[in-house]
Amino acid sequence: MGMTMTEKILAAHTGLDRVSAGQLIEADLDLVLGNDITSPVAINVMKNFSKDGVFDREKIALVPDHFVPNKDIKSAENCSIVREFAKKHDITNYFEVGEMGIEHALLPEKGLTLPGQVIIGADSHTCTYGALGAFSTGVGSTDMAAGMSTGKAWFKVPGAIKVVLTGSFKGKVSGKDLILHLIGMIGVDGALYRSLEFTGPGVSSLSMDDRFTVANMAIECGAKNGIFPVDEKTQEYLEIHAKGKEYKVFLPDPDAEYEEVIDIDLSALKPTVSFPHLPSNTRVVEELNEKIRIDQVVIGSCTNGRLSDLRSAAEVLKGRHVAKGVRLIVIPATQSIYLQALREGLIETFIEAGGVVSTPTCGPCLGGYMGVLSAGERCVSTTNRNFIGRMGDKTSEIYLASPATAAASAAAGYITEAE
Amino acid sequence: MENAHGHVFKYGDNVDTDVIIPARYLADSDPAALSKHCMEDLDEHFAGRVKEGDIITAGKNFGCGSSREHAPIAIKASGVSAVIAHSFARIFYRNAINIGLPIIECPEAAESINDGDEVGIDFGTGVITDFTTGKSFRGQSFPDFMQRLIDAGGLVSFVNSK
Numbered sequence: 001m002g003m004t005m006t007e008k009i010l011a012a013h014t015g016l017d018r019v020s021a022g023q024l025i026e027a028d029l030d031l032v033l034g035n036d037i038t039s040p041v042a043i044n045v046m047k048n049f050s051k052d053g054v055f056d057r058e059k060i061a062l063v064p065d066h067f068v069p070n071k072d073i074k075s076a077e078n079c080s081i082v083r084e085f086a087k088k089h090d091i092t093n094y095f096e097v098g099e100m101g102i103e104h105a106l107l108p109e110k111g112l113t114l115p116g117q118v119i120i121g122a123d124s125h126t127c128t129y130g131a132l133g134a135f136s137t138g139v140g141s142t143d144m145a146a147g148m149s150t151g152k153a154w155f156k157v158p159g160a161i162k163v164v165l166t167g168s169f170k171g172k173v174s175g176k177d178l179i180l181h182l183i184g185m186i187g188v189d190g191a192l193y194r195s196l197e198f199t200g201p202g203v204s205s206l207s208m209d210d211r212f213t214v215a216n217m218a219i220e221c222g223a224k225n226g227i228f229p230v231d232e233k234t235q236e237y238l239e240i241h242a243k244g245k246e247y248k249v250f251l252p253d254p255d256a257e258y259e260e261v262i263d264i265d266l267s268a269l270k271p272t273v274s275f276p277h278l279p280s281n282t283r284v285v286e287e288l289n290e291k292i293r294i295d296q297v298v299i300g301s302c303t304n305g306r307l308s309d310l311r312s313a314a315e316v317l318k319g320r321h322v323a324k325g326v327r328l329i330v331i332p333a334t335q336s337i338y339l340q341a342l343r344e345g346l347i348e349t350f351i352e353a354g355g356v357v358s359t360p361t362c363g364p365c366l367g368g369y370m371g372v373l374s375a376g377e378r379c380v381s382t383t384n385r386n387f388i389g390r391m392g393d394k395t396s397e398i399y400l401a402s403p404a405t406a407a408a409s410a411a412a413g414y415i416t417e418a419e
Numbered sequence: 420m421e422n423a424h425g426h427v428f429k430y431g432d433n434v435d436t437d438v439i440i441p442a443r444y445l446a447d448s449d450p451a452a453l454s455k456h457c458m459e460d461l462d463e464h465f466a467g468r469v470k471e472g473d474i475i476t477a478g479k480n481f482g483c484g485s486s487r488e489h490a491p492i493a494i495k496a497s498g499v500s501a502v503i504a505h506s507f508a509r510i511f512y513r514n515a516i517n518i519g520l521p522i523i524e525c526p527e528a529a530e531s532i533n534d535g536d537e538v539g540i541d542f543g544t545g546v547i548t549d550f551t552t553g554k555s556f557r558g559q560s561f562p563d564f565m566q567r568l569i570d571a572g573g574l575v576s577f578v579n580s581k
Contacts, residue, residue, distance in 0.1 A: 024562055024564040024565070037442075037445050037446075037487065038486065038487065038488070040448060041448050041488055041489070041492075044448070045575060048575045048579075049575065049578060049579060050579045066445075067446060071446075072446060074446035074447055075446045078446060078448075121486075122486055122488075123485075123486055124484065124485050124486040124510055126486075138486040138510050139486060139510060139513060139514075140486050140487070140488035140491075140510060140513060140514035140517060140518075141488040142488060142514065142517040142518055142573070142574050142575065143513060143514075143517060143574065145575075146574050146575075146578050149578065150578060154564065154568075156562075188433055188480060188483060189433070189479055189480035189483070189506065189508070192480065192506060192508070192509065193509050219510075222480060222483065222508060222509065224509055278433060366437070366442035366445075366485070367437075367441065367442050367443055368442055368443070372443075385435075385437065385484060385485075387435045387437040387438065387484060388435075388437070388438055388460050388461070389437060389438060389441055389460035390437045390442075394460040
C-alpha cells in the first residue's frame with residue numbers, strides 16, 4: 001500500500017522508509033513559529049527545560065501579530081517578552097512592527113515555508129502552509145517550547161480524507177466559498193485528527209491565495225492538516241517568494257490509502273456564508289429569504305487578508321459607498337500587501353467607499369481590538385470562526401463569508417452576494 | 420496519577436476555546452487570573468461554583484478552535500480534576516496531555532452522566548463511576564507513548580527525562 005502526501009513527508013522527517021496512519025512518531029522540524037499570545041507562554045515553559053537555548057535560531061519564527069501594535073499594557077509586556085527572547089537567542093526570523101504581518105500570510109511571503117517541510121506553530125491556523133505542499137499543523141505553547149528546544153515534535157500519523165476537485169469556479173466564487181462548503185458538508189469535526197488532501201484536476205484552477213484560504217480553514221473541520229500537491233502555480237509562487245531555496249516535492253502514491261473520498265465540482269459552488277455560531281452552519285447566499293441587516297464588515301485576517309482578497313473586495317466597492325450605519329474595516333495581512341494595495345489604488349477605493357483601513361493585525365478576528373462587537377451586533381467577516389463571543393459580546397453574531405460577499409454586503413447593508 | 424472525585428458540570432458538543440477562555444483575557448497568562456473567566460461565555464456561573472476536584476463532561480469535539488494553551492490551563496487552574504468527552508479537538512487533546520490535565524474519551528459516560536452527578540475516576544484502570552446513578556464506564560486507554568508522557572507528568576518532564 002502506498003503513502004499519502006502527509007505520510008511521505010512525515011516518513012522523510014522520521015528517518016523511516018514508511019509510516020502509516022495511527023503510528024506514533026517523533027519528527028524533525030523545519031520551522032517552529034509562535035505569536036505574541038502563545039510565545040510568551042512557551043518562553044516561560046522553556047525555563048523548565050534542563051537544556052538551555054534553542055535548537056536552531058534560523059528555524060524559529062516569532063511574529064507578534066495578534067495584539068500588535070500593542071493594544072494595552074499587558075499586550076505590550078507580552079511583546080517585550082518575545083522581543084527580549086528573540087534578542088537573547090539571536091532569532092533570525094523575528095518580525096517587528098513595520099515589517100510584521102499576520103503570521104500565516106507573512107511567512108510564505110518571506111519564503112520561510114516550503115514544500116515538503118514539517119512545520120509546527122503555536123497557532124491553530126498554522127495548517128495554512130499546506131497550500132505549498134508542506135505538512136504544517138497547529139500546536140500549543142508547550143509543544144512550541146519543546147520544538148524550539150529540541151527541534152522535534154511527536155505526532156500520531158493522521159489518516160486522510162481525499163478531496164477530489166473538478167471543474168473551476170464560476171462568477172464571484174472563491175476559495176472561501178469552497179472551504180465553507182466543505183465544512184458545511186462534513187461538520188466542524190468531520191475531519192477530526194485526520195489530514196485533508198486536496199487533489200484532482202480542479203486544483204490547477206485554484207490560485208495560490210485560494211489554496212492558502214482553503215488550507216487555512218482545514219482546522220475548522222477538525223483536521224490536523226490540509227495539503228495541496230505542488231504544481232506549476234506553486235512553483236511560480238516559490239520562484240517569486242523563495243528564489244534559490246531548495247525544497248522537496250512529495251506527491252501521493254497512486255495506491256495511497258484514504259479513509260474517505262469527497263468529490264467537489266468547483267463549477268457548482270455558489271457564494272456561501274456560515275451563520276452563527278459554527279463555521280459548519282452554512283447557507284448559499286442566493287437562497288436566503290430574508291434581509292439580514294448588518295452593523296459591521298471586516299475584510300482581512302490570515303484567512304482572507306491577501307492581495308487577491310483585497311482586489312476582489314475593491315472590485316465590488318469601486319464607485320460605491322457602504323450602506324448608512326455599516327462600519328467597514330479593511331485589514332491588509334502584511335506590510336507588502338498593504339503597500340501593493342496602496343499602489344494599485346485599492347486603499348483609495350476602500351476609503352472613498354467609507355471604509356477604514358488598518359495596519360496588519362489579527363485584531364478583531366478574535367475580539368481583541370480594532371472592531372470589537374457590542375451586544376446584539378451583527379458582523380459579516382472574512383475571518384475563520386463565528387463562535388459565541390469570538391469578536392466581542394456573547395450576544396453578537398458573526399457571518400463568515402468571502403471578500404466579495406463581505407464587500408457586497410457592506411454596500412447593501414444586509415447579507416448579499418456580489419453581482 | 421491521583422484519582423479524580425467531584426461533581427459534574429455537563430456541557431454539549433463543540434465547546435470551543437473561545438468560550439473556555441475568551442480572547443479578551445489572553446493578554447494575561449497567569450493561571451489563577453485565567454481561571455476567574457473560565458467558561459464565562461458559555462456558563463457565567465462556572466467560575467463561582469466549581470470546586471477542587473470537580474469534573475467536566477461534554478459531547479463531541481471539546482476544545483475546538485484556537486490553539487491557546489490558556490484553555491486547558493484555565494480549566495486546570497479552576498480545580499477541575501478531569502474532562503470526560505465524547506471526543507476532543509486535536510490541539511486541545513495535545514495541550515491537555517502536555518500540561519497534565521487529565522482527559523478521557525468515553526462517549527457512553529459523556530452521554531449518560533448528568534449535570535451535578537457525583538463521579539469518581541480511577542486513572543489506573545480507566546474506570547469512571549457515577550455514584551449518583553450507580554453506573555460505571557470504561558474510558559479509552561491511551562497508546563503506550565502517550566501514557567508514558569502522561570506518567571512523566573507532561574511534555575516538559577518527558578523531554579527532560581530523555
